[in-house]
Amino acid sequence: MLTKDELPECPVATTFNLLNSKWKLLILRNLLHRPYRFNEIQKSIDGISKKVLTDSLRQMENDGIINRKDFGGFPRRVEYSLSELGETMRPIIKAAEIWGIEYKKILADKKDA
Numbered sequence: 001m002l003t004k005d006e007l008p009e010c011p012v013a014t015t016f017n018l019l020n021s022k023w024k025l026l027i028l029r030n031l032l033h034r035p036y037r038f039n040e041i042q043k044s045i046d047g048i049s050k051k052v053l054t055d056s057l058r059q060m061e062n063d064g065i066i067n068r069k070d071f072g073g074f075p076r077r078v079e080y081s082l083s084e085l086g087e088t089m090r091p092i093i094k095a096a097e098i099w100g101i102e103y104k105k106i107l108a109d110k111k112d113a
Contacts, residue, residue, distance in 0.1 A: 023048055027045070028082070031086070032082065032093060035069075037079055041053060041057075069081070
């Protein structure tokens with residue numbers, strides 16, 4: 001987790017610094033619904049590589065946004081879920097969803113006009 005001194009002074013920049021890739025936003029989108037296993041996340045996000053997913057999950061875990069639970073055993077079972085801090089991002093993702101829906105409506109209306 002970054003220290004306060006390592007984060008940008010601007011709170012908006014801080015938020016975007018933590019969600020600095022489309023992949024992290026899509027991972028969060030999934031985890032808002034339920035915990036996911038690694039392979040489930042990879043299959044649900046078209047185009048994400050195993051390396052990028054691994055790196056993104058590690059960064060999000062280090063930032064305190066998600067939890068990683070290792071059930072051990074064979075085959076290994078690891079599950080990712082939103083942390084308490086990650087849950088506070090729910091309104092941000094919901095606002096992005098609402099904005100995206102409205103934006104698509106505006107584009108459709110312009111196309112029909």
